[in-house]
Amino acid sequence: MSSAEMQAARKDARELEQALTQALEEYLRVDQASLGGSGLGADPEQGGAKLQRLENAVADLIDKLHAHIERMEGMGSASNQSVAWKAQISRLRQFLQSSQADFRRTREALRHKMESAALLQSARERTNFSEDDVHQRLYEKEREGIHSSMKMMDENIGRAIAVQDAIRSQRERIRHATGRLMNMAESIPGINQLVAAATRKKTRDNMIVAAAIAFFLCLTLWWIIS
Numbered sequence: 001m002s003s004a005e006m007q008a009a010r011k012d013a014r015e016l017e018q019a020l021t022q023a024l025e026e027y028l029r030v031d032q033a034s035l036g037g038s039g040l041g042a043d044p045e046q047g048g049a050k051l052q053r054l055e056n057a058v059a060d061l062i063d064k065l066h067a068h069i070e071r072m073e074g075m076g077s078a079s080n081q082s083v084a085w086k087a088q089i090s091r092l093r094q095f096l097q098s099s100q101a102d103f104r105r106t107r108e109a110l111r112h113k114m115e116s117a118a119l120l121q122s123a124r125e126r127t128n129f130s131e132d133d134v135h136q137r138l139y140e141k142e143r144e145g146i147h148s149s150m151k152m153m154d155e156n157i158g159r160a161i162a163v164q165d166a167i168r169s170q171r172e173r174i175r176h177a178t179g180r181l182m183n184m185a186e187s188i189p190g191i192n193q194l195v196a197a198a199t200r201k202k203t204r205d206n207m208i209v210a211a212a213i214a215f216f217l218c219l220t221l222w223w224i225i226s
Contacts, residue, residue: 017070024058027057
C-alpha cells in the first residue's frame with residue numbers, strides 16, 4: 001500500500017466522518033418543534049417525507065463509512081499496518097458505533113412522536129373535536145385506566161389481608177396443638193414409672209410363686225426318701 005493511497009483513504013474517511021456528523025446533527029434537530037406542534041406540522045405527509053429523507057441520508061452515510069472502514073482494513077492487511085493506521089481505524093469504528101446508536105435512538109423517538117401525533121390527528125378528524133377536547137378525552141381515558149388499576153390493586157390487597165388472617169388463624173391452631181403435645185410429653189415420665197412399678201410387682205410375685213413351688217418340691221422329695 002503506497003503512501004498516496006493511505007493519504008487518499010484518510011481524506012475519504014475524514015470527509016465521510018464530517019458528512020455523517022452534519023447529517024446526524026440535522027437529524028437530531030428534527031423534533032416536535034421542527035415538525036410542528038403535533039409532531040407532523042400542518043402537512044403530515046410533508047413532515048413524514050422530510051423525516052424519511054433525513055433517515056435515508058444518515059443510513060446511506062453510515063453504510064458508506066462502514067464499507068470504507070472495511071476497505072481500509074483490507075488495504076492494511078496487504079502490508080504492515082502502522083500504529084497510527086490501526087488507531088485511526090479503531091477511532092473510526094468507535095465513531096461509527098456511536099453514530100449508529102444515536103441514529104437508532106433518535107429514529108425510535110421521532111417515530112413514536114409521529115405515531116402519537118397521527119393517532120391524535122385521526123381521533124380529532126373522526127370526532128370533529130378540537131385538540132383541547134381530544135386531549136381532555138385522552139386524559140379522562142387515562143384517568144379511568146388509573147382508577148381501574150387502583151381498584152384492582154385494592155382487591156389484591158384485600159385478598160392478601162384475608163390470606164394473612166387465615167395464616168394467623170392456622171398459626172394459632174398449630175400453637176394450641178403444640179401445647180397439647182408438650183403436655184403429653186410431660187406426662188410420659190409418670191406413665192413410665194407406673195409401668196416400671198407394675199413390672200417389679202409382677203417379678204416379685206413370680207419369685208414368691210417359684211419359691212413356694214421349690215419348697216413343696218423339696219418337701220415332697222424328703223418325704224419320699226425318708
